[in-house]
Amino acid sequence: MHNSERSSRRQLLRMGxxxxxxxxxxxxxxxxxxxxxxxxGIPLGPYGERSPYEKAVRWRxxxxxxxxxxxxxxxxxxxxxxxxxSLHYERHHSGIPTIDPAQHRLVIxxxxxxxxxxxxAEIRRLPSVSRTxxxxxxxxxxxxxAAKNAPDVxxxxxxxxxxxxxxxxxxxxLTEAGVKxxxxxxxxxxxxxxxxxxxxxxxxxxxxILLAYGQNGEALRPAQGYPLRLIxxxxxxxxxxxxxxxxxxxxxxxxARDETAKYTDLMPDGTARxxxxxxxxxxxxxxxxxxxxxxxxxxxxxxxxxxxxxxxVERVEITxxxxxxxxxxxxxxxxxxxxxTRFRLAWRFDGREAVIASRCIDETGYVQPTRExxxxxxxxxxxxxxxxxxxxxxxxxxxxxxxxx
Amino acid sequence: MWKHSVAVLIGAALLAAQSPKYGVGxxxxxxxxxxxxxxxxxxxxxxxxxxxTVAAGREIFAARCAKCHGEKxxxxxxxxxxxxxxxLATAKPLKTVGSYWPYATTxxxxxxxxxxxxxxxxLKPPEVYALVAYILNLNxxxxxxxxxxxxxxxxxxMPNRNGFVADPRPDVGKASPSSNQPAPRPTIDEVKxxxxxxxxxxxxxxxxxxxxxxxxxxxxxxxxxxxxxxxxYDLYRNQLRAEGDPAGEIERKLRVIEKEGERLEIDRWNQxxxxxxxxxxxxxNGFLVEMVQGRKPGRxxxxxxxxxxxxxxxxxxxxxxTGYDPAERAVALARENASKLGLKLSMIVAKDSEFDLxxxxxxxxxxSYVEIRENAARAVRALAPGGIVVAEYFHQDSKNAPGGFAxxxxxxxxxxxxxxxxxxxxxxxxxxxxxxxxxxxxxxxx
Numbered sequence: 039m040h041n042s043e044r045s046s047r048r049q050l051l052r053m054g055x056x057x058x059x060x061x062x063x064x065x066x067x068x069x070x071x072x073x074x075x076x077x078x079g080i081p082l083g084p085y086g087e088r089s090p091y092e093k094a095v096r097w098r099x100x101x102x103x104x105x106x107x108x109x110x111x112x113x114x115x116x117x118x119x120x121x122x123x124s125l126h127y128e129r130h131h132s133g134i135p136t137i138d139p140a141q142h143r144l145v146i147x148x149x150x151x152x153x154x155x156x157x158x159a160e161i162r163r164l165p166s167v168s169r170t171x172x173x174x175x176x177x178x179x180x181x182x183x184a185a186k187n188a189p190d191v192x193x194x195x196x197x198x199x200x201x202x203x204x205x206x207x208x209x210x211x212l213t214e215a216g217v218k219x220x221x222x223x224x225x226x227x228x229x230x231x232x233x234x235x236x237x238x239x240x241x242x243x244x245x246x247i248l249l250a251y252g253q254n255g256e257a258l259r260p261a262q263g264y265p266l267r268l269i270x271x272x273x274x275x276x277x278x279x280x281x282x283x284x285x286x287x288x289x290x291x292x293x294a295r296d297e298t299a300k301y302t303d304l305m306p307d308g309t310a311r312x313x314x315x316x317x318x319x320x321x322x323x324x325x326x327x328x329x330x331x332x333x334x335x336x337x338x339x340x341x342x343x344x345x346x347x348x349x350x351v352e353r354v355e356i357t358x359x360x361x362x363x364x365x366x367x368x369x370x371x372x373x374x375x376x377x378x379t380r381f382r383l384a385w386r387f388d389g390r391e392a393v394i395a396s397r398c399i400d401e402t403g404y405v406q407p408t409r410e411x412x413x414x415x416x417x418x419x420x421x422x423x424x425x426x427x428x429x430x431x432x433x434x435x436x437x438x439x440x441x442x443x
Numbered sequence: 444m445w446k447h448s449v450a451v452l453i454g455a456a457l458l459a460a461q462s463p464k465y466g467v468g469x470x471x472x473x474x475x476x477x478x479x480x481x482x483x484x485x486x487x488x489x490x491x492x493x494x495x496t497v498a499a500g501r502e503i504f505a506a507r508c509a510k511c512h513g514e515k516x517x518x519x520x521x522x523x524x525x526x527x528x529x530x531l532a533t534a535k536p537l538k539t540v541g542s543y544w545p546y547a548t549t550x551x552x553x554x555x556x557x558x559x560x561x562x563x564x565x566l567k568p569p570e571v572y573a574l575v576a577y578i579l580n581l582n583x584x585x586x587x588x589x590x591x592x593x594x595x596x597x598x599x600x601m602p603n604r605n606g607f608v609a610d611p612r613p614d615v616g617k618a619s620p621s622s623n624q625p626a627p628r629p630t631i632d633e634v635k636x637x638x639x640x641x642x643x644x645x646x647x648x649x650x651x652x653x654x655x656x657x658x659x660x661x662x663x664x665x666x667x668x669x670x671x672x673x674x675x676y677d678l679y680r681n682q683l684r685a686e687g688d689p690a691g692e693i694e695r696k697l698r699v700i701e702k703e704g705e706r707l708e709i710d711r712w713n714q715x716x717x718x719x720x721x722x723x724x725x726x727x728n729g730f731l732v733e734m735v736q737g738r739k740p741g742r743x744x745x746x747x748x749x750x751x752x753x754x755x756x757x758x759x760x761x762x763x764x765t766g767y768d769p770a771e772r773a774v775a776l777a778r779e780n781a782s783k784l785g786l787k788l789s790m791i792v793a794k795d796s797e798f799d800l801x802x803x804x805x806x807x808x809x810x811s812y813v814e815i816r817e818n819a820a821r822a823v824r825a826l827a828p829g830g831i832v833v834a835e836y837f838h839q840d841s842k843n844a845p846g847g848f849a850x851x852x853x854x855x856x857x858x859x860x861x862x863x864x865x866x867x868x869x870x871x872x873x874x875x876x877x878x879x880x881x882x883x884x885x886x887x888x889x
Contacts, residue, residue, distance in 0.1 A: 153476065155471040233564075
């Protein structure tokens with residue numbers, strides 16, 4: 039006892055207030071042999087890495103074809119509202135290409151007055167804008183339709199991430215090329231092995247699409263489309279074409295595989311909704327969430343993320359009694375349109391089973407629906423664009439699980 | 444030629460805005476564009492020369508594709524490419540090229556750009572044609588001897604070609620018409636809050652419209668003709684005076700409403716009809732759907748088509764459809780949605796006074812939440828024998844819109860026709876999405 043009091047004073051004297059866990063550990067061992075000099079830390083480095091004690095990683099399903107598939111952001115481990123670029127979710131179709139930006143060209147052609155070829159350096163010379171935007175896969179939370187819920191929030195909601203994106207308004211470049219009357223669509227194509235393509239309406243293209251080259255203060259990561267990609271505010275991730283090398287203006291949608299066979303929503307009557315680009319309001323509690331355990335009764339800060347493809351989050355409401363009553367959560371400001379909004383609520387876990395959930399209301403007045411409402415309107419086979427309220431069960435023993443539907 | 448001049452104006456505005464400002468980049472060469480490879484449109488644009496047979500496709504498939512898609516193309520590591528016919532509306536839908544894909548051109552485009560998975564871009568055009576022929580043949584879409592080339596491929600009609608519908612969201616999760624009670628009229632403060640971000644002139648007009656809706660039917664009718672309109676404006680002048688506006692401000696507001704009324708009304712609908720607002724039913728009108736059921740499709744006219752919720756649906760049911768509306772942004776949205784669904788219909792930017800309905804030429808005329816009184820007589824004239832008119836609007840007791848109908852007024856308007864159905868009922872209105880008193884009619888020309 040006496041020894042530990044003295045040691046903590048010594049630590050304080052030596053370290054000031056910066057008591058990180060690692061340093062405490064190191065100094066505790068130093069105490070064992072008094073008068074042993076402190077070990078120096080590792081030298082300064084050119085490109086930072088996180089602490090070796092931090093273990094959160096993207097999750098992906100084992101596959102015989104690892105070049106295609108999805109990897110999920112560890113939402114339960116994320117703090118604040120920005121997703122580190124290294125943990126941004128991925129969805130690729132034929133692997134991540136290695137592209138030398140000096141060799142890369144973006145070609146704007148088709149129904150334009152002046153077909154243009156642009157280098158990355160030329161694009162970076164143009165007036166730039168930065169926007170913090172959520173990007174969400176159209177298939178995010180798709181497993182919730184079948185109520186065969188993934189065990190944790192990463193695997194059920196992790197195809198959504200939020201970054202600050204920097205680039206040039208696409209309208210600026212289209213105007214440089216000169217949009218011909220009658221041009222109604224932009225066919226965007228990537229330079230990955232399968233040349234992924236999507237059709238985008240000219241109205242959206244001239245409105246708020248960003249041709250991005252930057253993410254979170256540096257160049258895009260290769261997995262996020264280096265050196266150029268589209269960022270389409272509020273639209274499903276798949277349309278945000280990565281490794282962009284071609285924009286062809288046309289009078290018709292090209293009905294690409296990913297806008298007909300995939301990313302269309304099958305209804306109970308056998309018809310399917312097409313060009314369902316808009317992502318709707320959504321939220322999920324990330325703590326406490328599936329797979330976590332509360333150490334015991336007491337006061338906790340319940341927290342999670344809310345967003346809407348249609349604008350700002352107006353309000354988030356939380357239930358801790360299975361949906362019988364809802365209270366307003368506190369929202370972290372500033373609330374940015376189409377961006378992750380962090381919500382929080384102080385909550386006392388009394389050691390009795392509690393069923394918790396959040397629901398998001400966006401600035402258009404849209405209220406995040408229940409799974410039952412979604413299923414009533416769309417059946418069980420629509421696969422994409424699930425945004426139902428997510429319930430977690432905190433058991434009496436503190437273990438958090440899915441609620442069986 | 445109002446319609447013509449608008450098209451010219453839009454064209455001019457687009458061109459004026461589009462001279463290069465930064466002069467960045469270099470002209471893209473033909474060679475560079477060719478080097479990007481092909482992208483194929485649903486009408487076959489972009490398909491290269493060459494052709495392929497079912498037999499040739501069978502061999503290429505065995506060599507290149509079977510290891511992932513299975514020997515019989517029923518799926519393995521890769522997805523199944525055959526089967527699933529008739530399963531889309533069941534609990535276990537199987538979505539394949541045969542059962543789901545709407546265009547054969549997409550099969551060509553996708554194989555050409557993305558297959559085989561481990562060597563995308565390997566196949567030459569004749570090989571791609573052959574594989575498409577083989578897969579279509581496996582699905583029973585083309586015969587054993589049919590050869591695929593740029594012409595024959597773009598003419599293939601896929602079984603699920605008409606299986607796709609426009610995005611109707613928000614379909615859930617909006618503030619729903621919660622009770623069975625008719626909704627209370629919004630307060631002036633609620634309206635002011637709702638329109639706060641609109642241009643000042645538009646706000647003046649919206650407040651005038653809010654006042655008008657609350658007036659008795661005889662006052663609303665004053666605004667229906669040029670002869671009595673000034674009496675109507677006198678009443679609004681009194682209203683503004685009572686609200687304490689200074690005289691100069693009152694006259695300014697009235698000038699905005701009188702002089703700019705038509706433009707402001709069009710702008711209003713441009714905004715409303717392209718808004719995604721949960722207060723509008725973006726699905727086809729329920730009464731129309733019911734009345735059209737079991738009718739043989741013919742020529743249909745949608746008066747005041749808006750963004751095309753009804754016209755596009757009619758076209759999907761096989762009707763040869765024409766629609767018009769003065770709200771040009773709404774019509775542009777209708778065109779965009781039609782193109783997404785691959786629908787061909789005639790969509791025209793025009794006011795009632797600019798659109799000639801003709802005589803005895805339509806099998807269906809739709810008057811859904813538009814000016815019905817002014818259009819009734821010419822609609823009757825324009826119906827072909829056996830054709831129907833379908834109309835729906837508010838009753839005058841409803842406080843949701845001006846110009847509502849008195850008891851049985853709608854029946855009298857279509858007096859010369861056989862009344863198939865007439866309803867005067869409390870129901871959720873397509874505009875407002877609140878329960879209120881509506882009138883609807885379906886009447887047939889003999």
